[in-house]
Amino acid sequence: MTEAEIRTALAPFNIGHRIDGVHVQEGLVQVSLRATREEAAGLEPLRRDIESRLKTLAGVKSAIVILTAHAANSTPQPQAELPLLPNVKHIIAVASGKGGVGKSTVAVNLAVALAQRGLKVGLLDADIYGPSLPKMLGLHTKPSVLNGRIQTLDAYGVKSMSIGYLVPEDKAMIWRGPMVMGALNQMLGQVDWGPLDILVVDMPPGTGDAQLTLAQKAKPSGAVIVSTPQDLALLDARRGVQMFEQVGVKVLGVVENMSFFCCPNCGHRSEIFGHGGAQAEAKKIGVPFLGEIPLELAIRQAGDTGQPVAALDENGVVANSFLHVAASVAKALDLG
Numbered sequence: 001m002t003e004a005e006i007r008t009a010l011a012p013f014n015i016g017h018r019i020d021g022v023h024v025q026e027g028l029v030q031v032s033l034r035a036t037r038e039e040a041a042g043l044e045p046l047r048r049d050i051e052s053r054l055k056t057l058a059g060v061k062s063a064i065v066i067l068t069a070h071a072a073n074s075t076p077q078p079q080a081e082l083p084l085l086p087n088v089k090h091i092i093a094v095a096s097g098k099g100g101v102g103k104s105t106v107a108v109n110l111a112v113a114l115a116q117r118g119l120k121v122g123l124l125d126a127d128i129y130g131p132s133l134p135k136m137l138g139l140h141t142k143p144s145v146l147n148g149r150i151q152t153l154d155a156y157g158v159k160s161m162s163i164g165y166l167v168p169e170d171k172a173m174i175w176r177g178p179m180v181m182g183a184l185n186q187m188l189g190q191v192d193w194g195p196l197d198i199l200v201v202d203m204p205p206g207t208g209d210a211q212l213t214l215a216q217k218a219k220p221s222g223a224v225i226v227s228t229p230q231d232l233a234l235l236d237a238r239r240g241v242q243m244f245e246q247v248g249v250k251v252l253g254v255v256e257n258m259s260f261f262c263c264p265n266c267g268h269r270s271e272i273f274g275h276g277g278a279q280a281e282a283k284k285i286g287v288p289f290l291g292e293i294p295l296e297l298a299i300r301q302a303g304d305t306g307q308p309v310a311a312l313d314e315n316g317v318v319a320n321s322f323l324h325v326a327a328s329v330a331k332a333l334d335l336g
């Protein structure tokens with residue numbers, strides 16, 4: 001299946017003037033259609049019809065049709081632009097230079113801990129290639145669409161959206177750059193986030209193009225960098241800090257994850273990946289240190305069972321470590 005064949009299949013719908021982009025890759029099809037915000041709700045049935053039609057074509061394994069809404073009097077945004085969210089007071093990017101350091105764990109628990117402070121919180125899983133939210137929040141239903149707006153899935157006081165809710169995980173894994181931007185566009189602009197104090201964005205790991213575009217275009221109020229205390233992770237974290245500074249996004253600070261381990265039997269404290277490295281690094285590069293999270297079996301288990309530890313063990317040491325980070329973030333944003 002080629003892009004030209006998809007465009008031919010779309011011809012009977014008479015939507016040539018609305019097509020922003022058609023991407024085809026190994027049987028996966030993504031079509032972006034432009035509409036004004038006022039038109040978007042009315043066009044939802046058509047969007048669904050087109051999606052269903054595309055899925056019936058030979059050679060198409062999966063199809064997603066995205067309506068990119070823009071203000072009536074504005075020129076349509078090219079795909080690399082991301083919609084701004086006027087009802088969201090602050091967007092916070094949770095990032096790490098390196099994969100596997102616990103960025104998603106920190107993002108989810110930070111969002112839950114911020115909600116526990118009484119703030120209106122959203123959580124966007126921007127990690128298109130490795131969405132973690134469905135598992136970490138235990139949410140596996142497909143979001144509904146109301147008046148042309150995708151409804152968030154809500155848990156633990158947090159509104160959430162992930163590509164993992166919208167397409168089967170293995171499908172998004174092989175998308176190309178423009179398709180990723182299309183999906184991010186949809187998850188920011190087409191989702192009914194409602195009024196929020198903070199939208200926590202779980203960024204893709206690393207400092208490549210997608211991260212840079214997100215950091216630049218989503219206009220976050222600040223970034224939280226997650227690192228383990230090891231030298232290698234710190235080196236990558238430093239790169240992350242530099243990337244945000246380069247595009248003028250304030251780095252709110254660094255969180256040290258897997259900071260230390262306390263033996264549940266004897267209470268002995270082991271500093272498996274070293275301890276204090278991220279704090280020392282934060283000091284060295286002149287950004288605040290937001291707190292340390294212990295290495296704890298309960299954190300991994302809670303992540304795997306879809307019950308964030310910040311919600312499970314509200315008065316425990318681990319939950320407190322996330323509450324401490326949440327308090328530092330809220331303070332940095334003047335939200336109490």
Ligand SMILES: Nc1ncnc2c1ncn2[C@@H]1O[C@H](COP(=O)(O)OP(=O)(O)OP(=O)(O)O)[C@@H](O)[C@H]1O
Pocket residue numbers: 096098099100101102103104105106127130132205257258259293294295296297299300301303304
């Ligand atoms: N402090 C911690 N204690 C115990 N386990 C943890 C801790 N932080 C993260 N983990 C576990 O480590 C694994 C990786 O964490 P997570 O998915 O949050 O990392 P990530 O940086 O977002 O990874 P990726 O870059 O691959 O998305 C998960 O199984 C998670 O439960």
